Amino acid sequence: MEEIRSAYLDETLDTVRAADFLQYRSKDLPTWCPGCGYFGIVDALYRACRELDLKQENIVTVSGIGCSGRTPIFINTYGFHTLHGRSIPVATGLKLAREDLTVFAVAGDGDALGIGGGHLPHVARKNINITFLLFDNSIYGLTKGQSSSTTPHEMKTSSHPAGNPDTPLNPIRLALAYGASFVARGYAGDPQGLKDIIKNGILYQGFSFIQILTPCVTFDKENRTWKNLKENVVDLTPRMEEKNMETAMRLAQNEPHGVGIFFWDKKRPHYQEILRNLNKGN
Amino acid sequence: MKDIDIVIEICGSAGEGTISAGEILSRFMSGQGFEIMSFDSYPAEIRGFGKCVAHTRISSNPIYSPGKLADVLISLNDNHAISQLPTLKESGILIYDSQPARPHEEDKSVAGRTKPGMISYGIPLNMLAHKAAGNARGMNMVALGALSALFHVDKDRFTDSIKARYGKKKQVVIDANVNSFLEGYDWAKENIKKSDPYSFEGVNLPEQKEKLIVNGNQLVAQAALDANLMFYAGYPITPATKIMEILSKELPKHGGTLLQTEDEIAAIGAVIGAGFGGKRAMTATSGPGFALMTEFTGLSVMAEVPAVIIDSQRAGPSTGMPTKTEQSDFNSAVMGGTGDCPRIVLAPADTKSCYEATVLALYFAEKYQTLVVVLLDFFLSNSIKNIDVPKKPAKKYRIANIAPKKEDLKDYKRYKITKSGISPRAVPGTPGGIFFSTGLEHNEYGRPDYSQAGHLKMTQKRYDKFNAVLVEAPAPEISAMGRGKVDIGVISWGSSAGAAREAVMAAQKEGIKAASFSSMMVSPFPEKALIKFADNCRKILIPELNFSGQFADFATCILKRPVEKLNFITGRPMASEDILQKMREM
Numbered sequence: 001m002e003e004i005r006s007a008y009l010d011e012t013l014d015t016v017r018a019a020d021f022l023q024y025r026s027k028d029l030p031t032w033c034p035g036c037g038y039f040g041i042v043d044a045l046y047r048a049c050r051e052l053d054l055k056q057e058n059i060v061t062v063s064g065i066g067c068s069g070r071t072p073i074f075i076n077t078y079g080f081h082t083l084h085g086r087s088i089p090v091a092t093g094l095k096l097a098r099e100d101l102t103v104f105a106v107a108g109d110g111d112a113l114g115i116g117g118g119h120l121p122h123v124a125r126k127n128i129n130i131t132f133l134l135f136d137n138s139i140y141g142l143t144k145g146q147s148s149s150t151t152p153h154e155m156k157t158s159s160h161p162a163g164n165p166d167t168p169l170n171p172i173r174l175a176l177a178y179g180a181s182f183v184a185r186g187y188a189g190d191p192q193g194l195k196d197i198i199k200n201g202i203l204y205q206g207f208s209f210i211q212i213l214t215p216c217v218t219f220d221k222e223n224r225t226w227k228n229l230k231e232n233v234v235d236l237t238p239r240m241e242e243k244n245m246e247t248a249m250r251l252a253q254n255e256p257h258g259v260g261i262f263f264w265d266k267k268r269p270h271y272q273e274i275l276r277n278l279n280k281g282n
Numbered sequence: 283m284k285d286i287d288i289v290i291e292i293c294g295s296a297g298e299g300t301i302s303a304g305e306i307l308s309r310f311m312s313g314q315g316f317e318i319m320s321f322d323s324y325p326a327e328i329r330g331f332g333k334c335v336a337h338t339r340i341s342s343n344p345i346y347s348p349g350k351l352a353d354v355l356i357s358l359n360d361n362h363a364i365s366q367l368p369t370l371k372e373s374g375i376l377i378y379d380s381q382p383a384r385p386h387e388e389d390k391s392v393a394g395r396t397k398p399g400m401i402s403y404g405i406p407l408n409m410l411a412h413k414a415a416g417n418a419r420g421m422n423m424v425a426l427g428a429l430s431a432l433f434h435v436d437k438d439r440f441t442d443s444i445k446a447r448y449g450k451k452k453q454v455v456i457d458a459n460v461n462s463f464l465e466g467y468d469w470a471k472e473n474i475k476k477s478d479p480y481s482f483e484g485v486n487l488p489e490q491k492e493k494l495i496v497n498g499n500q501l502v503a504q505a506a507l508d509a510n511l512m513f514y515a516g517y518p519i520t521p522a523t524k525i526m527e528i529l530s531k532e533l534p535k536h537g538g539t540l541l542q543t544e545d546e547i548a549a550i551g552a553v554i555g556a557g558f559g560g561k562r563a564m565t566a567t568s569g570p571g572f573a574l575m576t577e578f579t580g581l582s583v584m585a586e587v588p589a590v591i592i593d594s595q596r597a598g599p600s601t602g603m604p605t606k607t608e609q610s611d612f613n614s615a616v617m618g619g620t621g622d623c624p625r626i627v628l629a630p631a632d633t634k635s636c637y638e639a640t641v642l643a644l645y646f647a648e649k650y651q652t653l654v655v656v657l658l659d660f661f662l663s664n665s666i667k668n669i670d671v672p673k674k675p676a677k678k679y680r681i682a683n684i685a686p687k688k689e690d691l692k693d694y695k696r697y698k699i700t701k702s703g704i705s706p707r708a709v710p711g712t713p714g715g716i717f718f719s720t721g722l723e724h725n726e727y728g729r730p731d732y733s734q735a736g737h738l739k740m741t742q743k744r745y746d747k748f749n750a751v752l753v754e755a756p757a758p759e760i761s762a763m764g765r766g767k768v769d770i771g772v773i774s775w776g777s778s779a780g781a782a783r784e785a786v787m788a789a790q791k792e793g794i795k796a797a798s799f800s801s802m803m804v805s806p807f808p809e810k811a812l813i814k815f816a817d818n819c820r821k822i823l824i825p826e827l828n829f830s831g832q833f834a835d836f837a838t839c840i841l842k843r844p845v846e847k848l849n850f851i852t853g854r855p856m857a858s859e860d861i862l863q864k865m866r867e868m
Contacts, residue, residue, distance in 0.1 A: 026718075028729065057713045062555070072718055073729065078710040080558055080585070081720035082551070083577055089548035093555025094710075096539045097513045097563065101710055122544040272539075279534045 021050035026076045032067060035226075037188035037214030038135060042074055044186070044194035045104070045133070049077075051199055054102055061104045062091040064111035066142045067216075068135035071106045085116025088123045091130045099272055102202060103130045110140050113149035113169050124180035124207055129270040131201045131208045134171060137216040138224045145219030152223055172252040172262055175209040176245065181265035182206060183248065185258065187233045188214035189226065197261060206270040213257065232257040286316070286485050287341040289349040292425065293366045294358030295331045296324065303358075303422035304336025305666075307429075310443040311340045312495050312668035314436075315487030319633075321348045321665040321855060324605065333362035342485055346632065346780030348665060350857030353480065356425045358407070363392040372399050375478050377425060377432075380404030383418065401478050403432065403470070410465040420462030427466025432476060434483035437467055494671050498636040498662035501672070502592055503528035505640035506564055507536055508672075510680045513556035513563035515541040515549040520604040521663040522566040522594040546571035550578040550589065557588040558719065560683065560709030562644050566592035569611055570601060576619045579653050583623045583744060585719040586697065586705070588647035592640070594658040597853050606853030607660035609776050610828035615655045616805045616836070624745050625653040627805035631759070631779035633667035639802060641675045642756065649682040650747045651707055657804070659827070661855040662777045683707055691715055695726040699739060703746030748806040758801035758811050761786055768795040770865050771819025773812070773845075775804055775833050778826050778856035785861035794865055804833075809840045816841050821868055823848060825861050 024046040032038050049059065059077035063069040065084035072079025082090045091105035112120060112134050123132070138150040139157065146159035147166065154163040175183045182204045186194035194212065201208030213233065215224050236251055236258035248263040269277070290307065294300035301322050308318045319339045325332030339349045355370045357363030357378040370376065378393050386394075393402050405428045411420040423444070430440050441460050448456045496504075503525050506514070514533055516526040530540045543549040549565045556563035567575065572593045582589040595611045597603035615627050626646050630639040636658065643654040686694060686706035696717035698705040705726075708715025718728045723740060725731040731740075761783060770789070774782035779800035786798040799815045801808055816822055822841065824834035825848035834847045848864050850856065 055713075057716055058711055060558070060710045073720075076716060078716055079718040080555075081718065081722065082554070082585075083581055083721060086547065086551045086578070089543065089551030090555035090558070092541070092548070093513060093515060093552025093557075093563065094559045095555075096541060096552070097556035097561035098559035098710065101559065118544060119548055122548070275534070275539065 019047060019050065021046040024049050024056060024076050026074050028073050030074045031070060033218045035217040036067070037137065037217075037226075038067065038071070040188035040191045041133065041135060041194065041212055041214060042071060044191040044198055045075065047191065047195040048198040048202060051195070052202060054202075058100065059102045059104065060091075060094060061106065062087045062094065063106045064108070064116060066108040066111055066140070067137075068106050068108040068111065069142075071135075085111050085114070085119070087111065088116060088119040088132065092123055092126075092128045095128055095130050096272065099129075104133060105130050106133045106135060108141070109134065109136045109138060109148045109150045109171075113171060113174070117149070120174065121178040124175060124178035124209065126271045127181060127206045127268060127274070129205055129207065129272065131198065132210065133198070134209070134211045135214055136171060136211050137214045137220065138168070139216045139220045141216045141219055155223055158219075170252060170256075171211045173249065175211075176248055176252060176263055180207055180209040181263070181268045182208035182261070183263040184209070184261040185211045185213065187229065187259050188212055189229055189233070190259070193235070193259065197259075200261060200264075204264065204266070205273075206268060213259070229257070234258050236260040236262075284484055285342050286480075286482060287339070287343065287345070288354065288480060289337065289339045289352045290354040290356070290429070291338075291352040291366065291369070292336040292356045292358065292422070293363045294334055294422070295362055296334050297331070298334070298358050299419065299422035300334040300358055301336050303426055304338050306444060306447055307426060308338050308666060308668075309447065309495055310440055311338075312493055313443060314439070315490045317341045317343065317345050317668065318495075319345050319348050319665060319667050321661060333365065335366060342487055346783050347858050348855055350859045354429070356429065357392045358421055358425065360386060360390060360392040364390070364395055367392060367395055370400065372397060374400050375480070376400060376402045377428060378402065378404055379407040379421070381406040381409045383408050403428070403474055405466065405470060405474075407466070410469055411462050414461040414465040415458035420458055423459050423462035424466035427463040427468075428470035428474075430463075431467045431470035432474060432478075432480075434481045437464075492671065493668040495666060495668045496633065497664050497666050498630070498633050498658050499524040499594070499664070500528060501633060501636040502566065502640045502656070502658070503532065505637040505672070506644065507532055508674050509641045509644040510562050511536075511564055511644060512538040512561040513541075513553065514538070514565065515543050515552035515556075515563070516565045516567070517543055517546045517549050517571060519546075519568045519571045521596060521660045522568050522571075522592060522658075524663070525566040525592060546574040547578065550575040550591065553589050554578060554582055554587050557582075557647070558710070562588070562648060564590040564592065564644065566594065568594050568596050568604075569599070569614075572611060572614065579625065579655075580619045580621060580623055581721045582653035583625055584721045584723075586651040586707075586744075587719065588651055590643045590647045590654050590656070592656045592658060594660060594663040596660050597851065603853055605660065607777070607855055608827045608851060608853065609657075609659055609778065610832065610851075611657060612775070612804070612826075612828070612832040612836070615657050622741055622745075624748055625655060625805060626650065626751060627655045627657060628802055629657040629776040629804045630662065630802055631776060631800055633662065633665065634669040634672065635802060636662060637672040638756070641679055645675075645679040645682050646751060649684065650704060650751055652744075652747060657776055659777050665855070683709070685709075686712075686715060696728045697724060697726045697740065697743070699726060699743055701746070702750040703743045704750065752803070752806055752808060755803040755806075755808065758799055758808055758815075759783075760811075760815060761798040768797045768819050770794060770796045770821050770823055770868055771816060772796060772798045772823045772825065772861065772865070773815070773837060774798065774800045774825055776826075781856040781858040782825060782861055784858035785865060788858065788862050789865045792866070796865060807836075807840065812837065812840055816843070821846060823861070823864060823868065825849075825856060825864070827851065827856055
């Protein structure tokens with residue numbers, strides 16, 4: 001456990017204060033388990049907002065259901081905790097109605113790839129200008145440890161005590177195949193690196209898909225643990241300079257623990273720009 | 283001045299100009315000052331040679347229902363017209379093709395199937411169409427020409443109307459249509475010896491100001507634009523699709539955005555997202571889509587985010603009968619979903635009130651921060667009526683959010699308990715207004731709270747809105763009760779109300795003491811008004827277009843006395859004749 005350094009432990013408070021992002025933190029204490037990777041994710045999110053100097057009242061954080069669903073409670077922005085799997089459509093409507101706002105959609109692996117998996121292709125192909133954070137701990141945490149869409153094959157879970165019969169999805173490959181124009185993977189144990197990715201995602205005017213590798217310290221003791229992540233996570237940035245689809249697909253296939261920005265099509269217009277262009281003629 | 287009230291049906295195969303002939307007839311008659319109501323029926327399949335019927339009622343007096351039986355049946359295709367013959371009155375008139383392109387097999391001609399008492403006029407429709415334009419395409423116009431000659435309709439005015447209808451087309455198209463009409467007119471004038479009593483001669487109606495000829499879907503779209511709609515999300519589904527198609531063209535011109543989503547779940551999700559952002563938003567759907575939206579309807583009520591759903595009901599559960607009308611989503615709209623979930627439901631009774639209902643829906647949703655469902659049905663969505671141009675909504679109805687004041691923002695409680703149940707609502711972007719919304723039970727700040735007292739307090743708050751909205755809800759439509767008790771009170775809702783009203787008027791003429799009641803507001807229901815009405819009625823009759831009597835059961839709970847149900851699931855609109863017949867039997 002000594003490897004775990006949560007942003008809220010006493011010894012880190014000084015650094016937190018020095019980073020000057022406390023205004024993005026709500027007064028509510030997170031209800032996540034001690035040692036949860038999500039602390040690292042919100043830490044990165046606070047830092048990204050601070051570095052971009054976003055006004056809290058101009059941000060809305062939209063979530064689904066599950067441990068990740070509670071995120072907006074702990075962030076001092078407008079927040080909307082919606083339905084299981086539905087943060088994407090709600091964030092889409094919000095952004096299209098209020099282009100002036102910065103909109104984060106957050107979801108867990110069950111949210112984004114299980115119950116709400118049908119929304120991902122469409123938000124990607126429409127290129128809605130929101131930043132999507134996939135809190136991927138490869139397990140259903142809030143319902144106590146059932147297999148999710150990213151649980152490894154044959155891993156024993158509370159819904160599959162004999163081993164998971166399903167083959168896990170590869171979120172990066174899916175996002176690439178769906179035509180997302182900003183596809184990245186970050187790691188909850190590296191808030192600085194994750195912050196940079198989220199910052200770029202916010203800056204990108206279009207749909208940014210960010211998968212975040214994070215452990216469930218309570219219900220997954222064998223697969224996506226801090227120990228395993230620490231040993232396996234590798235920064236792919238040097239190998240990603242080209243940002244072409246072939247390289248991105250190959251890396252997505254071969255590097256399940258590789259972090260960095262796999263693909264980024266900076267020129268593609270977002271949905272509202274496309275609409276404006278199309279409606280100009282009419 | 284003499285009155286006219288006539289139902290004309292044109293029956294043909296898809297692609298024979300059946301529906302457009304009905305439309306031309308309706309437009310012309312509306313221009314002449316008549317009240318018109320028309321309702322077309324066509325198959326759910328796009329291709330093929332399915333049966334189409336253009337049904338039009340034309341009257342010199344106000345009309346509230348399309349009429350069940352036809353006075354006149356025009357057959358453009360005998361195969362289909364034979365199955366339409368049962369809806370022709372016993373003394374009705376048949377107009378048919380006396381020289382069809384291919385002679386009918388024995389028993390396959392509609393003229394051979396008429397009952398004694400009916401009048402048949404054979405017109406060589408096909409031959410005259412060829413004579414006028416070289417092909418059979420103008421048969422529909424020949425028929426309209428013959429109809430005009432038979433019923434003494436002004437020839438010149440009608441041809442002007444056809445010219446106006448095809449004004450933007452090539453001259454050859456206009457000529458073909460006008461010439462076909464004239465061929466039919468002249469042939470009928472010369473060759474038919476009239477033996478029916480119908481005549482438009484001498485029916486001179488006062489000049490009317492410009493009327494709109496519209497269906498419910500068009501009015502919903504227009505009302506939404508007039509009531510500040512800024513966002514629409516939807517998924518194609520019969521019979522609601524047209525609302526999305528109109529708005530996709532018009533909404534961007536008003537600065538709004540339209541989103542076609544991957545499914546109805548995403549559509550209502552996006553509507554709620556836009557509503558959270560403080561913009562007026564709406565979706566339209568039918569039964570299957572409404573079912574998918576159910577979970578989100580609960581979120582709208584729980585998180586108090588405005589959302590408007592137009593549900594144009596079609597027949598049956600599941601996919602049912604997509605192009606048939608029914609009133610069977612009452613339970614689903616008023617009570618569907620989980621938990622104690624109060625929502626506002628409006629059910630317009632006729633075409634023109636589709637406008638009012640939509641304006642009110644957007645207004646109520648924003649002001650009361652909740653879900654509003656508008657129950658249309660296939661008939662209201664598609665039937666055409668000529669109406670006065672609706673008055674645009676006053677500012678009060680266009681901007682209705684109750685925003686927090688400065689002192690509210692000092693310690694902002696998004697879900698503050700108030701007498702009306704309405705808490706001042708900040709929209710994102712408001713400094714000091716930051717809040718968190720959730721579908722979890724929550725306290726006044728929006729933070730999760732599962733305490734007994736908290737759940738009771740918040741549930742009560744959501745129901746308190748009911749009392750507040752009832753104060754400004756549209757009043758029920760009650761026909762003049764006169765003095766003393768009536769024998770039969772007819773209580774109806776939605777598109778059945780027009781037929782109920784006509785049935786009561788007809789019953790009164792027959793000496794049956796009767797009165798009618800209908801309310802556009804069905805949730806919350808104006809219970810006091812209903813009880814007061816029923817107290818004056820010896821018997822209660824509740825006609826509606828569903829099998830089990832969904833509204834009748836609902837009303838019985840309020841009235842706590844037995845009611846007589848009258849239910850149809852024929853896929854056709856409610857007929858006043860059927861209600862009247864039932865009243866005679868009661």
